[in-house]
Amino acid sequence: MILNTYYMKVNTLIISLLVTFTTFLYAQEDSVKMVVAKNVEIDSSGIDPEAQKAYNEGITAFENKNYTSAIAAFSKAIEIAPEFTKAYSNRGYTNIALEKYSEAEADFLEVISQDASLDKIHFELGALAEMTDSLHKAIRHYSNAIASNAKEEAYHYQRGIQYFKLGEYEKAKDDFTGAILLKKDFADAYNDRGSANKLLDNIQDAIQDYRSATIHDPQMVLAFNNLGSAYRLKGDYIKAIQAYSKAIVLDEDNYLALNNRGYAKFENEDFDGALQDFLKVIQIKKDYASAYNNIAGVYLKKENYDKAIEYSTKAIEYDKNLGIAYYNRGVAYEMNREVEKACEDWSEASNLGVEIADKYFQSTSCGNLISK
Amino acid sequence: MKTIIISSIFIFTCSFLFAQKEITFDKKNFKDNKKEFKEALDYLEEGDELLLPNPFPRYSQALPLYEKAYAFNSKSAHLNFQLGLCYLNTVNKFKALDFFKSSFELNPNKNPDIHFYIGRGYHLQSDWDNAIKHYEAHKKRLDTKNDLALIMDVNKFIYECKSGKELVENPVRVWIDNMGKQINTEYPEYGMIMTADASEIFFTSRRPSTTGGDKDVMIDQYFEDVYTSNRFTTKGWSPSTNVGDPINTKGHDAAVALSPDGSKMIVYIDDKGDGNLYESKREENEWTKPKSFNDEICSPYHEASAWYSSDAKRLFFVSDRPLENRGDPKDRDIYVAFWNEDKEEWLDVKRLPENINTKYDEDGIFLHPDGKTLYFSSKGHNSMGGYDIFKTVQKEDGSWSDPENIGYPVNTPDDDVFFVVAANGRDAYMTSYREGGFGDKDLYKVTFLGPVKEPILNSEDILLANSSVPVRANVIEPKVEVTGSQLAILKGIVRDDKTKEPLKAEIELVDNETNEVIAEFSSDAKTGRYLVSLPGGKNYGIAVKAEGYLFHSENFDVTQDADYKEVEKIIDLKRVDVGQSIVLRNIFFDLNKYTLRSESEIELNRLTKLLIENPNLKIEISGHTDSRGSAEYNKELSKNRAKTVVEYLIEKGIDKDRLEYAGYGEEQPINTDEEISKMKLRSEKEAAHQDNRRTEFKILSN
Structure with a gap:
């Protein structure tokens, strides 16, 4: 999923880069060899014309999505003129289009070896590293991009994401701030800084950031949802429910926001309201284990232990590693006076990392009730 | 002043609303059925005689007589009052209230203490507010100078009601289950004691199968005997049986305490009229004739409750012996005696401190097998009525924590005594009279569920704007107050x-x-x-x-x-035969070293003693490790450890020719890696590895 997302993103970048070059060159050239000349730009002075021709053919092939021909043409240009930097970079983009990432990386590295000041190429290398989850490598490349050009908000933003993924939230926060300083209405950066603040337990700052994100992008469903979750963490359930509701108005099938609103209602002791939301979630997404688990939680509160067992069992069917579903079912079994079954579930939950289940396993003397 | 006015209005309202016409047991009221009247009057008079204070009121015997009289005439204020008294002092205490209320409605002036009794009736039904109103009404008619003791008594009841109100508002989560037909009968069962693991129980009952089969004529109930049941081989309880001679005699025999392993029992015998404690030991699964404790424990006063500490070094008991510096009327307090190893007797008796012993009675003690948690019944502290069960914990410095009422519904406004808790801290057992029981007092199991186990819900967010993967929020688990032992x-x-x-x-x-x-x-x-x-x-x-x-x-x-x-x-x-080997579990080395730790000394001395007592023994000491770490390293480490043990034995004078050593590393595990991988719990796996790390000795020749 992540790879697909980045693939789409890089494709978009390639296209935008090529468009930028094209637009720029139209302004400088007016000869009959316009297509070729417009594509060779500053290299035109010292590059072999044959190489320039092959290069321009490569661009045409790329625009026609004939990537194999584009690779051949760019390679020919490089063969004729090994110092032809742009041929390497365009071959790199074409390799990305062909999902040949290691070849693309080699091309971009060649470009950098010829000219280390090309920030966009550092950036592309960072994006490539991200695609293979090489987070530290990505950070290195984005840092190089920033060193070459500190005014590009995307560089800060992307590096911030890598720090975030590494759990280095303070550094992530600094980078998101850097991006926001360069682009005051950068809604994504506000959202992501909010998430960094949330994970740093700076809930009030997180709320501020999520709110800014929704102000700069009033259609940003995810930011409304995250705002709701921050309010919920703060214990302000009414505002949480309002924020989730805005996300749901924008996207009525957003099962995450619905599930989260149900959770907020549950915390606000509106168990019927919570149940309604959770039930709607499983209508939208039938295999969403968390919602089944949450329905079980509501039934535990309502002391309907049979239903709690039914729904936690469904949660386990959809996600056998959902430790809290075993925990909840164990609680329901205990209240139904089926203590041995409760012990078995708490044992499973404990193995899946739910520490409290281990405590209950011990305090219920489960070790003496179930066979080891 | 305001309270008084409200109370007056309340009493007046009660009188007005419920006023009924009284029909006294007067022959002029029953001219048409003289014969039936005569019979009913006889029952009434016979009942009244049984309730006279000398030798003592016999409520259970009077009750059926009054009921017969009541079947003829239910409109007598006196009879209603007497019925209320009988119920108040027998098992069906809840029924008392209606009769006291009827008595008051029929004739508010019949008994000057009627508000006190109505208060008692409401109190026993946990109707705290009404109970307090009637107690207050009763207090109003008492003289502040001459009835000071009575006022204090009523104040105590009012305080109990206030405590009860608080306790009932915060009930403890328990299941209370009748222990079933294998244990309980239509006759009274009470005073259960048990081994620490609750696998074997003893209790007192008054059944027709009592030794001698006789009844105590004073109370028209069978003599007490001790009965037992266990679940050694079955999941449920075995049918209870009379433990027989020499514990049970033709008189009253009651079980008081059991050592955690069930090897000693304390019984109560009312031998000299003052009540004393006796001890019986179990040898070859037979109980010995109970033997009286020494005079330190068995004073000329009344001792009826006791419990051993788990190490058998302390004996807690209850006595109403007077205090040295207090010419106090006798009240039951908790004492502790210490076992003197040299003199081999219980000595150095001490009274537990004032934060445990109140000016009211304490009784029914039970020391948990953890050796520090004492359960006892008290009429003081914040009891909600009569005896309530309390818990106190002995701290590191020897002092006791302030007692904590173990709460409703285990405690009730009636007397709650005979409460024992299994070693697991979750299961307890008590005596109670409840609707739906087998009749009279029964034994009940109490399961403490601890605080509510809150459900854990789950939420997910997409934290990053350019990611489509939801991030599951860290699950915040509810705080847990562990209730186990x-x-x-x-x-x-x-x-x-x-x-x-x-x-x-x-x-x-x-x-x-x-x-x-x-x-x-x-x-x-x-x-x-x-x-x-x-x-x-x-x-x-x-x-x-x-x-x-x-x-x-x-x-x-x-x-x-x-x-x-x-x-x-x-x-x-x-x-002690050739080829036999044993694991020495108490030989300890520092981590990754082969230096013996001082804790190993007793085990090593035990081994030395064995070799001295068996001078022909030749043995091999072997070291074993678990499978973690390299095989080569493990083998070398285990060999060095075995060698260290041998060197210790040589130093202690054992001939080196009798000793060999070997290091087997991970080659001879008790639990194989495959077996360990199938274990469910991490703790089990760690224990299995621990088992594999060991020192063994094997007899080579003898």
Whole structure:
């Protein structure tokens, strides 16, 4: 999923880069060899014309999505003129289009070896590293991009994401701030800084950031949802429910926001309201284990232990590693006076990392009730 | 002033609204049925006679007579009052209120203390507000100078109602289940005692099967006898049986206390009219004739409740002996006596401090197998009525925490006594009279569920704007107040390794930190059964020894905050024969080193003693590791460790020609890696690895 997302993103970048070059060159050239000349730009002075021709053919092939021909043409240009930097970079983009990432990386590295000041190429290398989850490598490349050009908000933003993924939230926060300083209405950066603040337990700052994100992008469903979750963490359930509701108005099938609103209602002791939301979630997404688990939680509160067992069992069917579903079912079994079954579930939950289940396993003397 | 006005209005309203016409037991009221009247009057008068204070009021005997009279005429204020009194003083206490109320409605002036009794009726029904109103009304008619003691009594009841109101608003989560037909009958069952693991119980009952089959004519009930049941081989309780002679006699015999392993029982015998405690021991699964405790325990006053500490070094008991510096009327207090090893008797009796013993009675003590939690009944503290059960914990410095009422619904406005708690801290047992029981008092199991186990819900967010993958929020688990006990129970059977016949063996409990023997127990010669309670906070070395056998050693590290654990172990003792080997569980080395730690001393001395007593023994000491780490390293380490043990023995004077050593590393595991990988719990896996790390000795020749 992540790879697909980045693939789409890089494709978009390639296209935008090529468009930028094209637009720029139209302004400088007016000869009959316009297509070729417009594509060779500053290299035109010292590059072999044959190489320039092959290069321009490569661009045409790329625009026609004939990537194999584009690779051949760019390679020919490089063969004729090994110092032809742009041929390497365009071959790199074409390799990305062909999902040949290691070849693309080699091309971009060649470009950098010829000219280390090309920030966009550092950036592309960072994006490539991200695609293979090489987070530290990505950070290195984005840092190089920033060193070459500190005014590009995307560089800060992307590096911030890598720090975030590494759990280095303070550094992530600094980078998101850097991006926001360069682009005051950068809604994504506000959202992501909010998430960094949330994970740093700076809930009030997180709320501020999520709110800014929704102000700069009033259609940003995810930011409304995250705002709701921050309010919920703060214990302000009414505002949480309002924020989730805005996300749901924008996207009525957003099962995450619905599930989260149900959770907020549950915390606000509106168990019927919570149940309604959770039930709607499983209508939208039938295999969403968390919602089944949450329905079980509501039934535990309502002391309907049979239903709690039914729904936690469904949660386990959809996600056998959902430790809290075993925990909840164990609680329901205990209240139904089926203590041995409760012990078995708490044992499973404990193995899946739910520490409290281990405590209950011990305090219920489960070790003496179930066979080891 | 405002209270008084409200009370007056309330009483007036009651009188007005419910006023009925009284029909006294007067022949002029029953001219048309003289014969029936005569019969009913006889019942009434007979009942009244039984309620006279001398020798003492016999409520249960009077009750059926009054009921017959009531069937003829239910409109007598006097009869209603007398019925209320009978119910108030027998098992169906809840029924008293209606009769007191009727008496008041029929004739508000019949009994000057009627508001007190109506208050008692409401009190027993946990109707706190109405009870307080009637107690206040009763107080109004008392003289503040001449009736000071009575006013204090009523104030105590009012305080109980206020306590009850608070306690009922915050009930403890328990299941209360009748122990079932194997234990309970239509006759009274009460005063249950049990082994620490609650596998064997004893209790008092008044059944037709009582020894001699006679009734106590004073109360028209069978004489008390001690009965027993167990669940050694079945999941449920075995049918209860009379324990017979010599515990039970033709008179009253009541079980008072049991040692945690069930090897000693304390019984109550009202031998000289003052009530005393006797001890019986179980030898070859038979109880010995009960023997009176010494005068330190059995004073000329009344002693009726007692309990052993798990190490058998302390004896807690209740006595109404007067206090030295208080010419107080007798009230029951809790005392503790200490076992004097040299004189082999209980001495140095001390009264528990004032924060435990109140000016009201304390009774029904039970010391939990953790050795520090004392349960007792008291009419003082914040009791909600009569005796309530309280809990206090002895702190590190020896002082006792302020008692905590164990709460409603275990405690009720009536007397709550005879409460025992299993080692797991979750299961308890009590005596109660409840609707739906088998009749009269029954034994009930109380399961403490602890605080509510809150459900854990789950939420997910997409935290990053350019990611489509939801991130599951860290699950915040609810805080947990663990209610279990911090101790371990080791129990099982000691047998001969070859014949599998039960063996009597001495079980020595050592504190490995101080190298002191802290307690000694023995297994039963006939059943081989043993039970050792291991309170948290110590590393225990356990040696099981019998003559002609190699000793068996176990090690248990029970941390201060350890959760309750019950370990059942069959210990097969091996004869001192060639080829036999045993694991020395209490030999310790520093991590990754082969230096002996001081805690190993007792085990090594035990081994030295064995070699001295068997001068022809030639042995091999072997070291074993678990499978973690490199095989080569493990082998070298185990060899060096075995060598260190041999060097210790040589230093202690054992001929080096009798000793060999070997290091097997991970080659001879008790639990294979495959077996460990199939285990469910991490703790189990760690214990299995721990089992594999060991020092063994094997007899090479004898």
